[in-house]
Amino acid sequence: MVFTSWRGVVGVVKPTHRPGSLEEFIRLLPEGIGVLPVYLNFKRGTVDEFRAALNAVEDKVAELANEGVDLIHPEGAPPFMVHGYKGEEKIIEDWQRKYKVPIVTAAQTQVDALRALNVRKILGVTYFVGSVNDITTSYFCDAGFDVLAMEGMSVAFEDVGRLASQEIYAHTRQAFLKHPDAEAIYMLGTGWRCLDIIRLLEGDLQIPVIHPVPARVWAVQKRLHVRQPVQGFGRLLLEMP
Numbered sequence: 001m002v003f004t005s006w007r008g009v010v011g012v013v014k015p016t017h018r019p020g021s022l023e024e025f026i027r028l029l030p031e032g033i034g035v036l037p038v039y040l041n042f043k044r045g046t047v048d049e050f051r052a053a054l055n056a057v058e059d060k061v062a063e064l065a066n067e068g069v070d071l072i073h074p075e076g077a078p079p080f081m082v083h084g085y086k087g088e089e090k091i092i093e094d095w096q097r098k099y100k101v102p103i104v105t106a107a108q109t110q111v112d113a114l115r116a117l118n119v120r121k122i123l124g125v126t127y128f129v130g131s132v133n134d135i136t137t138s139y140f141c142d143a144g145f146d147v148l149a150m151e152g153m154s155v156a157f158e159d160v161g162r163l164a165s166q167e168i169y170a171h172t173r174q175a176f177l178k179h180p181d182a183e184a185i186y187m188l189g190t191g192w193r194c195l196d197i198i199r200l201l202e203g204d205l206q207i208p209v210i211h212p213v214p215a216r217v218w219a220v221q222k223r224l225h226v227r228q229p230v231q232g233f234g235r236l237l238l239e240m241p
Contacts, residue, residue, distance in 0.1 A: 011065075013039075014039045014075055014076075016043075021213055024195055029217055040076075073216065077189075080107050088108070112215075113214075113215040119184040120145060123147075124151065125152075151171070160192050217230070
């Protein structure tokens, strides 16, 4: 049994051993919410690796459920997106019945966040290229969004965390200039370190930016019945819709 925190405990399944996103997540959470992380060890970031991961993810979900957490959050959107929007929904419903704990995936938090901000036309920016972006596009289309593009960066999976946030800003701005009708920017993946440019991008492009970490913080607060806005990381956490 985990040590309790007075506002609840969320168990997170981390897809890699990369540092960065866990620290960001904990810093942005309100005081009183505990975090219990467990880890997978994705190395390649390929569709085959994501498809093969479901049993390993479930093992970690079972481990967290056994610890008595209040909410389970498997991170990493692509390992669930490869099963499709409806497929993911069924997987999570089955796991919730089996383990008796609320569960929300990264992709589900992002869909919920975009809906909460009342946007339909989205532009994706990612550090993947090729089939992962195609799967992501299909997932969001099936969720009811008009995906204008998924603009990927060609970077090795293991090197994503070394990208400067200014490089990510430039990539995102360039993508927006190609698709100025976008109503929101969707950023796939927590591997890149770029929380510092979210507010800047929103100010320059005049549309909301959905990054996985703020979406995760927002979704966890919502499910634990907490509402504590956070300044400096975009509209979602500032407005807490």
